[in-house]
Amino acid sequence: xxxxxxxxxxxxxxxxxxxxxxxxxxxxxxxxxxxxxxxxxxxxxxxxxxxxxxxxxxxxxxxxxxxxxxxxxxxxxxxxxxxxxxxxxxxxxxxxxxxxxxxxxxxxxxxxxxxxxxxxxxxxxxxxxxxxxxxx
Amino acid sequence: xxxxxxxxxxxxxxxxxxxxxxxxxxxxxxxxxxxxxxxxxxxxxxxxxxxxxxxxxxxxxxxxxxxxxxxxxxxxxxxxxxxxxxxxxxxxxxxxxxxxxxxxxxxxxxxxxxxxxxxxxxxxxxxxxxxxxxxx
DNA sequence: CATACTGTAACTATTTTTATTACAGAACAA
DNA sequence: TTGTTCTGTAATAAAAATAGTTACAGTATG
Numbered sequence: 001x002x003x004x005x006x007x008x009x010x011x012x013x014x015x016x017x018x019x020x021x022x023x024x025x026x027x028x029x030x031x032x033x034x035x036x037x038x039x040x041x042x043x044x045x046x047x048x049x050x051x052x053x054x055x056x057x058x059x060x061x062x063x064x065x066x067x068x069x070x071x072x073x074x075x076x077x078x079x080x081x082x083x084x085x086x087x088x089x090x091x092x093x094x095x096x097x098x099x100x101x102x103x104x105x106x107x108x109x110x111x112x113x114x115x116x117x118x119x120x121x122x123x124x125x126x127x128x129x130x131x132x133x134x135x136x
Numbered sequence: 137x138x139x140x141x142x143x144x145x146x147x148x149x150x151x152x153x154x155x156x157x158x159x160x161x162x163x164x165x166x167x168x169x170x171x172x173x174x175x176x177x178x179x180x181x182x183x184x185x186x187x188x189x190x191x192x193x194x195x196x197x198x199x200x201x202x203x204x205x206x207x208x209x210x211x212x213x214x215x216x217x218x219x220x221x222x223x224x225x226x227x228x229x230x231x232x233x234x235x236x237x238x239x240x241x242x243x244x245x246x247x248x249x250x251x252x253x254x255x256x257x258x259x260x261x262x263x264x265x266x267x268x269x270x271x272x
Numbered sequence: 273c274a275t276a277c278t279g280t281a282a283c284t285a286t287t288t289t290t291a292t293t294a295c296a297g298a299a300c301a302a
Numbered sequence: 303t304t305g306t307t308c309t310g311t312a313a314t315a316a317a318a319a320t321a322g323t324t325a326c327a328g329t330a331t332g
Contacts, residue, residue, distance in 0.1 A: 004226045004320085007244055015236050025277065032234040036322045041279065058330025059276040074247070086222055086255075090140045091318090092290095098168040100151050103271050108143055111210070111267065115258045119222075122254035123247075131247065135239050140289085161308065172291045177310065194299025195307040227287090228321095 005081045008033060008043050010131070013052065013077065017069045017132040023062030050080035069132060075124025086119070087112040141217045144169060144179050146267070149188065149213065153205045153268040159198030186216035205268060211260025222255070223248040 011033050015024060026044065030037040044063050047053045054066040065072075088108050094101035147169050151160060162180065166173040180199050183189045190202040201208075224244050230237035 004224075006223055007226050010244065011230070011236065011240055014240065018236060027277090032231050032237040034228045034230050034237070038280090038323075039321065045279070055278065056330080057278045057328075060331060061277045061329080063278090087142055088140075090143050092170045094147070094170050095168045100147065100154060100271060101168040101170070104147055104150065107267065107270050108146065111146075111259075111262070115255045118258035119251045119255040122251045126247070131243065134243050135236060163308090174292075174311085175290065181310070191309065192299080193297075193309045196300065197298080197308045199309090 005043065005046075005083065006078060008035065008039065009047055009077060009081045010074070012040065012043060012047065012063075013065070013069075013072065013128050014132050014135070016053065016063060016065045017128055018135065021064055023056060023060070023064055025062040028062075046081065050076075052077065052080065069129040070127050072128040073124050074126045074128070074131065075120045075122075077128070078120055078123050085109070085112050086116050140171075141179065141182075141219065142214060144171065144175065145183055145213060145217045146210070146264075148176065148179060148183065148199075149201070149205075149208065149264050150268050150271070152189065152199060152201045153264055154271065157200055159192060159196070159200050161198040164198075182216065186212075188213065188216065205265040206263050208264040209260050210262045210264070210267065211256045211258075213264070214256055214259050221245070221248050222252050 012029055015029055015032055026037040026040040030040045033040065044053060044055060048055055048063075048066075051066055052072060053063045055061065055063045094104055096102050148165055151165055151168055162173040162176040165180075166176045169176065180189060180191060184191055184199075184202075187202055188208060189199045191197065191199045230240055232238050
């Protein structure tokens with residue numbers, strides 16, 4: 001992250017929950033999200049890697065949840081989807097000749113890890129079932 | 137956020153704390169961060185807007201902290217620096233003809249606000265003084 | 273064997289972020 | 303009062319990240 005990986009993944013999972021086991025194909029899902037089907041397939045590949053969804057190839061194929069929605073918590077989804085640190089991840093190396101520059105990356109990482117842990121903990125208190133149930 | 141606004145702001149504040157009231161100019165700060173001085177000046181302008189720093193124009197000018205580092209908490213810095221939601225903020229509108237697409241932006245925003253509040257609360261438990269003191 | 277999917281790669285377009293250039297205005301010091 | 307060195311800010315350019323597109327091999331189905 002950032003970008004829209006988490007939003008897209010959660011959108012996919014919510015759709016899959018709402019249709020109760022029915023297979024949805026990437027074009028249908030992309031139509032709901034309003035994005036490119038290939039992006040959906042990439043996101044599904046990642047969700048599959050982490051065991052959240054199952055896919056069936058070939059004609060009539062598509063995807064479905066691989067777990068009970070009550071057993072999918074949003075912190076786990078976040079971790080599966082996350083690609084980089086939420087706050088930091090700057091690419092330009094601070095100046096090693098400066099006492100602050102030399103150490104700040106380390107200290108920022110500690111700070112960010114701790115803050116992000118708090119965020120994930122919050123997300124972990126909610127399941128896909130909870131989230132999906134808020135739709136009417 | 138994201139990007140490096142928070143990292144840069146915190147780097148600036150740490151430097152200003154370490155030099156104990158001495159004025160630092162944008163070129164010096166940029167040298168420690170290893171970025172462009174104009175970026176530092178923009179970041180300083182924002183920190184000034186929120187009352188964290190004071191600047192002095194003209195020859196011999198520069199910036200210094202406007203508050204006691206023990207009274208600057210990192211959650212406040214985060215809020216001052218933040219430009220967009222940490223998780224969400226997708227620009228393509230989901231499909232309004234889909235029950236999930238129609239409501240998901242709202243539900244994601246609720247989810248993200250709550251998660252981000254947990255993150256800010258974590259950051260708020262730490263002051264610039266604490267952070268700066270971890271440098272040796 | 274035609275059809276309709278997934279999975280994936282390669283490429284392009286778009287958007288976001290960062291860097292650069294430029295210059296007016298402020299403070300200082302000779 | 304003039305040259306110097308800063309800030310503040312705008313406009314632009316470059317670079318990086320993100321999303322979209324095209325293409326196609328492989329797989330299941332009828």
